[in-house]
Amino acid sequence: MKMPKNPPSIEIIWEQIKADKELIPKIFGERFAPLVKGKYLHWDKLLYYPPPKDLTHEQWWLALKIQRRNLLKQVSLNDKKGQPFQHLEVDPIPEMLHKIDQGAGGFIQMPEQITNPDTKEQYYVSSLIQEAITSSQLEGAATTRRVAKEMIKTGRPPRDRSERMILNNFRTMQQIGKIKDKPLSKELVFEIHRLVTEGTLDEPSAAGRFRTANEKRVVSDMYNEVFHDPPPADKLEKRMAAMCDFANSKAPKYFIHPVIRSIILHFWLAYDHPFVDGNGRTARALFYWSMLRHGFWLFEFISISQIIRKAPAKYGRAFLYTETDDNDLTYFIIYHLDVIRRAIKELHEYIKRKTEKLQTIERELRGIVVLNHRQRALISHALRHPHQLYTIKSHQTSHNVVYQTSRLDLFDLELRGLLKCHKVGRMWHFTPVDELEERLAKLA
Numbered sequence: 001m002k003m004p005k006n007p008p009s010i011e012i013i014w015e016q017i018k019a020d021k022e023l024i025p026k027i028f029g030e031r032f033a034p035l036v037k038g039k040y041l042h043w044d045k046l047l048y049y050p051p052p053k054d055l056t057h058e059q060w061w062l063a064l065k066i067q068r069r070n071l072l073k074q075v076s077l078n079d080k081k082g083q084p085f086q087h088l089e090v091d092p093i094p095e096m097l098h099k100i101d102q103g104a105g106g107f108i109q110m111p112e113q114i115t116n117p118d119t120k121e122q123y124y125v126s127s128l129i130q131e132a133i134t135s136s137q138l139e140g141a142a143t144t145r146r147v148a149k150e151m152i153k154t155g156r157p158p159r160d161r162s163e164r165m166i167l168n169n170f171r172t173m174q175q176i177g178k179i180k181d182k183p184l185s186k187e188l189v190f191e192i193h194r195l196v197t198e199g200t201l202d203e204p205s206a207a208g209r210f211r212t213a214n215e216k217r218v219v220s221d222m223y224n225e226v227f228h229d230p231p232p233a234d235k236l237e238k239r240m241a242a243m244c245d246f247a248n249s250k251a252p253k254y255f256i257h258p259v260i261r262s263i264i265l266h267f268w269l270a271y272d273h274p275f276v277d278g279n280g281r282t283a284r285a286l287f288y289w290s291m292l293r294h295g296f297w298l299f300e301f302i303s304i305s306q307i308i309r310k311a312p313a314k315y316g317r318a319f320l321y322t323e324t325d326d327n328d329l330t331y332f333i334i335y336h337l338d339v340i341r342r343a344i345k346e347l348h349e350y351i352k353r354k355t356e357k358l359q360t361i362e363r364e365l366r367g368i369v370v371l372n373h374r375q376r377a378l379i380s381h382a383l384r385h386p387h388q389l390y391t392i393k394s395h396q397t398s399h400n401v402v403y404q405t406s407r408l409d410l411f412d413l414e415l416r417g418l419l420k421c422h423k424v425g426r427m428w429h430f431t432p433v434d435e436l437e438e439r440l441a442k443l444a
Contacts, residue, residue, distance in 0.1 A: 001313040003227065006324050007043035013062045026053050032063040034071065034090050040334055042321040072328070076242055076251040077268050079327055080231045085267075087260070087329035096337040097257050103344055104291075104298040113351050114301055122386055123351070127301040132169035134305035135281055138312060141165045153434065164199045165281075172196050172285050177300060180292040184247040186240050189269075192285050197278040206276040210236045215276050227320060230273035243268050247290060258294035263336040264329060265290050270319065302343045358383055361440050368443055370416075374399045375409050379418060379440065382432040390419070390430040416443065 017023050034040065036049055043061055051060040074084040089097075114123050133141075133148045141162035148166045151158060158164040172195040182188055194208035201207055211217060213233045231239060245251045247265050256264075266287040273279045284305060291299040308315045318335035322328055362383065365376050378395065382388055396406035410430050413419040417439050419430045433439060 001227075001316050004042060004044035004317065004320050004324055005047070007061060008058050010062050010065050013058050017059060017062075023059070026055060027059060027063045028066070032060075032067050034064065034068045034088065036064070038091070040090060040330055042325055042331060044321070068328070068330075073254065074252070075256070075264060075329070076246050077264065077271070079271075079323075080229075080235075083327055085264075085322070085327040085329050087264070087333055089257075089260075090330065093260075093330075093334065093337065096341060097259055100259055100296070100337075100340060100344075104296040104302075104340075113355070114298075123301055126350075127303055127347075128170055128173045131173055131303040131305050132166050134303060134309045135169050135284055136162065136165040138305055138309055138315075139165065139278075139280055158199075161200050168196050168198055168200065169281060172281075173288065176285060176288050177292060180289055184244045184286075184289070186237075186244065189240065189244075189282070189286070192289075193275055193278055193282050196281045196285065197275075201277055203276065207278075210240075210274050211276045217273055217276065227316065228271075228273070228323065230271065236272065236274045239272050240274065243272070247286070259291070259296070259337070259340070260333060262287050262290035262294065263333050266336065267319070267322070267329060267332050271323075298344070298347075302340075302347055304339050304343050307339045307342045307346065357437070361437055365440065368440075370443070371413075372409070374401070375413055378409070379413070379432075379436075382419075382436060383440075386432050386436065388432065392428060418443075 017027070036046065039045075041049070041064075046061060046064075047057055051057050055063070068088060071088040071090065072086040073088065074086045077085040079085065114120050129145075129149055129152055132152070133143070133145055136143075143160075143162045143166060148163065150156075151163055152167065152170055158167050172192060175192075175195060179188065179191075190208040197207045206215070211233055215233070217230065242251070243265070246261070246268070249261070266283045269283040269286055270279060275282065287304070288299055314335065318332045321331035325331070362380055365371075365380060368376065371379070374395070377399075378390065382390075390410065392403060392406045392410060395401075395410055396403055399406070401409075410419065410421070410428070414421050414430065418433060418436060420433050421428050421430045423429070
């Protein structure tokens, strides 16, 4: 990733043109929109567009900045020099927020699979695994999804640092759902950081505490080009208190949409970089905490990291655009809203693929001659009700057969690895195996 070109100083541009009586009306007489062809452009991108009305790129930039400055709102986050970060709700932000309000906070038009208690859990766990893996991979973890999924589902201990990062992320995401109603505090941020970094730091004592003055951290590339130099360690205590006030809606005094607040919280933790390591994972965890706290329950099932990982340079560039253009958070907000949009779309597509796969398996199930019609009916039901409990008596009643026939059906399914059983008192209980779809695919 390359550093973006720093925008020219609008004060210098103004000094150069303020005496030009023909040019001034062109810049101030026309109402330039804050966007260019529907895009909120940084100077780095504006250079690739032809300027209007015989203006130079610098003069056009001045006109855009004047329009933007009139709309910007400050937040309580300041940079290292004490200058505030700011943002504006320009198109397409209001429309994107409206769609998130409709699609991530209510139950209207939500996929039945994640509102149905019988199937909700499998999609929830799958999403946690997806976010745990991709969030860790963004920070350098090198493990395949298959291996990571096997580790989490079987409960085996992690074999290396990469697997430990993934398991930590999985457990952190589980915990986020439990602590979403707690107000954010330094102690809670430290708890999240400890969960994220347990067993992965070169210095174990660095978990759950601020970096110190002699643990200075910068964000740089492999060629040691510094992209971000965070605030000094002696400022972190005060900055964390301000961040928690912001997260708990105590500041600023004007209304900020909860999704925007969650996105800025993500940026804030990443900007302050308060820890020796694990800042990115902690920042994304705080974003989830904030979204769930504000009632966007669908984010239990959504993985933003899998979208970010597809183009990590865009993630970094969104931070850099904000820092290099007068602390304008609008760049990061628009980028993050698009990540959310794509993550929601990805969830719906995943559910569609799973539903189609299930329908295919059910069709193939009819052709599995080693199973009788009663067994096929039970397994078809089990595919859609993965936590269903079956007994010899219930199967006997459902199909109007004698006890011995029902018993043989169920134990045969257990023998073929499709059901698991255990005895409660004198009664056998049968439940679907965790990987029922995969087992059926092999049997078919």
